[in-house]
Amino acid sequence: MMIEPANISSSSSFNINPKIVEERMGPYNIRVINEQVVKPNPRDTLRFNVTVTLRQFSIYDWRLRLIRTSTLLETSTSISFQSLFEDNQDFLRSVLSNPECFLYFIPRSFDQISRNIVSVVQRALEVQGSPSSAESADFECEVFPLTLDIFVDMLEEVDEETLALIEEESIQQEVAMIPASNEAIHSLQAFTDPLFLKTEKCNICMDEFYAEEGNEDDVKLLSSSSMPCGHVFHHQCIVKWLQTSHTCPLCRYPMPSVHD
DSSP: OOOTTTOOSSOOOEETTEEEEEEEETTEEEEEEEEOOOOOOTTTEEEEEEEEEEEEEEETTTTTEEEEEEEEEEEEEEEHHHHHHHTTTTTHHOOOHHHHTTSSSSSSGHHHHHHHHHHHHHHTTTTOOOOOOOGGSSSOOEEEEEEEEEEEEEOOOOOOOHHHHHHHHHHHHHHTTTOHHHHHHHEEOOOOOHHHHHHHTTTTTBSSEEEESSSEEEEEEOEEEEEESOOOEEEEHHHHHHTOSBBBBBTOOOOBBBTO
């Protein structure tokens, strides 16, 4: 069952800013991002970086909640500025080359969605009417990059237990992505037990704690550090990790964070 999210208007298009334009058609939301300041000429080529994303919503406690997103397609395609306006019937079909995408599109709506894309592109480029090649006969052809995001919104029935697990995972991820404090990182203890380091690997990069130098008999002990929980990693690996997350990669032991 496809739905229209309650927080997005379906009756009109809206311009988030002069270079980002969105438009909704039923369960489909189209967004075009134009990062160029200069307007293209009819003979110029538009290179679309396309992403098709499935957004799954659930109604919980009388509210519409986004429970997960998944990327259906990432691709790029090019078309002349003039051709996009004059011959766009098959534009969307050429974009959706992945058969899995067709499962989420109604065939009879392809032409209308293609026309909507043209409309959004037209407003993102701040042009009016169909371009004429005669207007740009003296200009060199250029390539203009555009971002085309197509969101497909669906309603999924989720029980309270599953939704609670999704929310818990989301909260845990948000908590984990808080960096450790500089003091906590500097407090890491050097680890030099040769027996452990010869038999184990760093669980962040999965490389050994000893590195070969020149030949098999010439090895170097890489700098290693121990967390308070006892887990050992390459020093550079754990420092880089803690600069993003204050929890141990293996057991989620929390180090003092930048928020403490």
